[in-house]
Amino acid sequence: MAEIIYSIIFAVGLAFANLAASVVFIRHAMKSDKEKFFKIVYTSLVSRYFIVLAIFYCFIILFDFNKFVFSISFLVSCLITIFIEVLYLHFRSKYVTLQNSNDKVR
Numbered sequence: 001m002a003e004i005i006y007s008i009i010f011a012v013g014l015a016f017a018n019l020a021a022s023v024v025f026i027r028h029a030m031k032s033d034k035e036k037f038f039k040i041v042y043t044s045l046v047s048r049y050f051i052v053l054a055i056f057y058c059f060i061i062l063f064d065f066n067k068f069v070f071s072i073s074f075l076v077s078c079l080i081t082i083f084i085e086v087l088y089l090h091f092r093s094k095y096v097t098l099q100n101s102n103d104k105v106r
Contacts, residue, residue, distance in 0.1 A: 003064070003065040003066050004065075004066050004069050006063075006065050007065040007066045007067075007069040007070040007073060008069060008070075008073045010059055010063070010065070010070060011069075011070050011071075011073035011074035011077055012073060012074075012077045014052060014055060014056065014059070014074060014077075015074060015077030015078050015080070015081045016077070016081060018048055018049075018052050018078075018081060019081040019084060019085060021044070021048055022044070022045075022048065022081075022085050022088075023085075023088065025040060025041065025044035025048075026041060026085075026088065026089060026092070026093070028040065029041050029044075030092065030093060037093070041089075056074065
């Protein structure tokens with residue numbers, strides 16, 4: 001039972017650490033112009049996910065816990081944190097919006 005709890009804690013912790021890094025990069029990117037903003041955000045997205053993938057692999061190899069529970073918990077946590085990240089970008093950035101403007105729709 002304890003290994004299942006540790007699996008969930010490690011998975012959720014990894015996903016939310018990724019979200020925290022995302023917020024740091026987004027806040028830094030908001031101080032720049034539109035082109036640089038997207039460059040910073042997309043570069044950080046790709047680099048963060050490669051780093052998270054490497055850490056995920058290390059957790060699977062090094063630690064002796066329930067790998068299935070860890071994987072499923074990580075997947076669900078990532079979906080939740082990606083949703084939070086999109087909402088954060090929508091509400092905090094002037095460059096990203098989830099609403100269509102009638103002027104641009106033809």
